[in-house]
Amino acid sequence: MAAPFTDRLAAAVQSKRSALVVGLDPRLESLPLAVRRAAEEAAGAGAAPRQVAAEAIRRFDEAVIRLVAPSAVAVKPQIAFYERYGPPGLAAYEHAVAAARAAGLLVIGDIKRGDIGTTAEAYAEAHLTGDAAADAVTLNPYLGSDSVAPFLQTAARVGGGVFVLVRTSNPSARELQDLPVRGRPLHEHVAELVNAWGSESRGACGYSSVGAVVGATAPAELERLRRLMPHAWLLVPGVGAQGATAADVAAAFDRGGLGALVNSSRGILYAFRDPAADDWQTPIRDAARQLRDQLRDAALQAAS
Amino acid sequence: MAAPFTDRLAAAVQSKRSALVVGLDPRLESLPLAVRRAAEEAAGAGAAPRQVAAEAIRRFDEAVIRLVAPSAVAVKPQIAFYERYGPPGLAAYEHAVAAARAAGLLVIGDIKRGDIGTTAEAYAEAHLTGDAAADAVTLNPYLGSDSVAPFLQTAARVGGGVFVLVRTSNPSARELQDLPVRGRPLHEHVAELVNAWGSESRGACGYSSVGAVVGATAPAELERLRRLMPHAWLLVPGVGAQGATAADVAAAFDRGGLGALVNSSRGILYAFRDPAADDWQTPIRDAARQLRDQLRDAALQAAS
Numbered sequence: 001m002a003a004p005f006t007d008r009l010a011a012a013v014q015s016k017r018s019a020l021v022v023g024l025d026p027r028l029e030s031l032p033l034a035v036r037r038a039a040e041e042a043a044g045a046g047a048a049p050r051q052v053a054a055e056a057i058r059r060f061d062e063a064v065i066r067l068v069a070p071s072a073v074a075v076k077p078q079i080a081f082y083e084r085y086g087p088p089g090l091a092a093y094e095h096a097v098a099a100a101r102a103a104g105l106l107v108i109g110d111i112k113r114g115d116i117g118t119t120a121e122a123y124a125e126a127h128l129t130g131d132a133a134a135d136a137v138t139l140n141p142y143l144g145s146d147s148v149a150p151f152l153q154t155a156a157r158v159g160g161g162v163f164v165l166v167r168t169s170n171p172s173a174r175e176l177q178d179l180p181v182r183g184r185p186l187h188e189h190v191a192e193l194v195n196a197w198g199s200e201s202r203g204a205c206g207y208s209s210v211g212a213v214v215g216a217t218a219p220a221e222l223e224r225l226r227r228l229m230p231h232a233w234l235l236v237p238g239v240g241a242q243g244a245t246a247a248d249v250a251a252a253f254d255r256g257g258l259g260a261l262v263n264s265s266r267g268i269l270y271a272f273r274d275p276a277a278d279d280w281q282t283p284i285r286d287a288a289r290q291l292r293d294q295l296r297d298a299a300l301q302a303a304s
Numbered sequence: 305m306a307a308p309f310t311d312r313l314a315a316a317v318q319s320k321r322s323a324l325v326v327g328l329d330p331r332l333e334s335l336p337l338a339v340r341r342a343a344e345e346a347a348g349a350g351a352a353p354r355q356v357a358a359e360a361i362r363r364f365d366e367a368v369i370r371l372v373a374p375s376a377v378a379v380k381p382q383i384a385f386y387e388r389y390g391p392p393g394l395a396a397y398e399h400a401v402a403a404a405r406a407a408g409l410l411v412i413g414d415i416k417r418g419d420i421g422t423t424a425e426a427y428a429e430a431h432l433t434g435d436a437a438a439d440a441v442t443l444n445p446y447l448g449s450d451s452v453a454p455f456l457q458t459a460a461r462v463g464g465g466v467f468v469l470v471r472t473s474n475p476s477a478r479e480l481q482d483l484p485v486r487g488r489p490l491h492e493h494v495a496e497l498v499n500a501w502g503s504e505s506r507g508a509c510g511y512s513s514v515g516a517v518v519g520a521t522a523p524a525e526l527e528r529l530r531r532l533m534p535h536a537w538l539l540v541p542g543v544g545a546q547g548a549t550a551a552d553v554a555a556a557f558d559r560g561g562l563g564a565l566v567n568s569s570r571g572i573l574y575a576f577r578d579p580a581a582d583d584w585q586t587p588i589r590d591a592a593r594q595l596r597d598q599l600r601d602a603a604l605q606a607a608s
Contacts, residue, residue: 025422025423027422027426078419078423080417080419080423080424080426080427080430081423081426083394083426083427083430084426084427084429084430085430086394086395086398086430086434086435086436087391087392087394087395087398088391090387090390090391090394091390091391094390094391112417112418112419112444113384113416114416114418114444114446115382115384115416116472116474117474118329118331119329119382119384119385120384122331122384122385122387122388123384123387123388125388126384126387126388126389126390130354130390131354131390132390140416140418140444140446141446141480142418142444142445142446142469142472142480142481143469143472143474143476143477143480144474144476144477144478144479144480144481145476145479146474146475146476146477147474147476165446165447168420168446168447170420170421170447170448170450170451171450172447172448172449172450172451173447173448173450174448175448175449175497176445176446176447176448176490176493176494176497177446177447177448179485179486179490179493180485180486181483181484181485181490182483182484186480186483186485186490189480189483190480193479193480
């Protein structure tokens, strides 16, 4: 069995001095033209459109993984962008998972699944074991403990982890997540569930293999959630394209500069801006380095 | 463009005099041995295990669809059981969708996705258009309107629908869904959102293409949710293996005996009980007929 997810993550964060997670959101229409052309040639004239798309995504992912591996601790492939292209797309997802692991990166499968009983068991088998095995996956808490327990069991067996959606960064998140329940927003009750779910998977690093997804859109909220879930890794999206800055996420780190992961997807993947650019690779590598450095500063700020 | 989902559904319910949805939850270990053996032979000696599993699932789904097509209005493939087997499993999912449509059944993709922005757009493209195009899909509301709007847009374009999780039937559903918000359980606030989301897709039948998933575990609750969402089709799981009876769901129907769909998965799929049974097909056909008849009685009861 692999070491617990939380300790593998802590080791990666400390050895790389990085809290950066690069989200893989491969949208065909945004990929470099050179990659798309090469994929068309490789797939051949008779290939189905989604086969060509999957081939382009494979090539792009391989390059991105190579470029960000020195700076990032993990990649977070968003499965929707692969599912979009059916079975060839799902094969490309498995390819991204394997390529990232081979490059020494952890993989957080952004699947946001939420279902119960044997269905949840099937999802856990699909995404924490076998050919698509991520190190951790994201989960939706709306169905309660029944939807999380099968993942916790599988995670305990294979040394995996989960990140539960607590407070997301989108504007309409408030419609449910901020509704007042006994004087506190709903998402704080979810934070308590996350604490309970994580109590049995606390690692040597002090953190649990049950983390939380919390948006970076309100720093005060982030600070409160950091306090409410003292043993949960916080996975913070919303930096870059969604408008938050590295300084906005300082509150997600603990006093030792640990405990937070910050995701950027489009801001790094599409740093080249112009799909026709000859050198689309350097901007990706540089954007990852730059954000890693900014997050280092943010973590130091939290520690000071 | 196809007619609106809600009107296609109403026509099917009325012409078949049925409210039955058969859930496709194909678990390899539960399939008839004869199907598994035939799949092993067809796949050949060198086939990968998940290729063999997917082949068995294809064969089983084809038979189930043929057997229940006269009694059911729709099938509801649960994508987790396909995703479990990777790209070959997802190809089997597409096969089930195509086979059901060819047999004149509507398809409700039980995907329970919930994500935002371009991610939600990718999911909507994946599941309401193209090779895996269901007539409707299930959605998780935790992220609010942002996660539903892209599906509504795609659904409007292609004549599709959605069913939003409001109150699920599992024991821990209460952990979030029943939390008190301004004097009412959270799920009633979600019911109001469902009304709002469905207001622009009301069909000639009076119902909207935005429906709701509500568990059959508490009849009084079902009655209240029927009243709170007067224009939403209610998709009711939990009958059969999960313990509820046809009589328990009478409250989900309107006075005209319309407005509810009742799902049974294991109670029909595995009606043969013994995987070694020679005749595993007759029990499936009979179980579907019997539940359809019981639901007819329940609908009449609601109308009386």
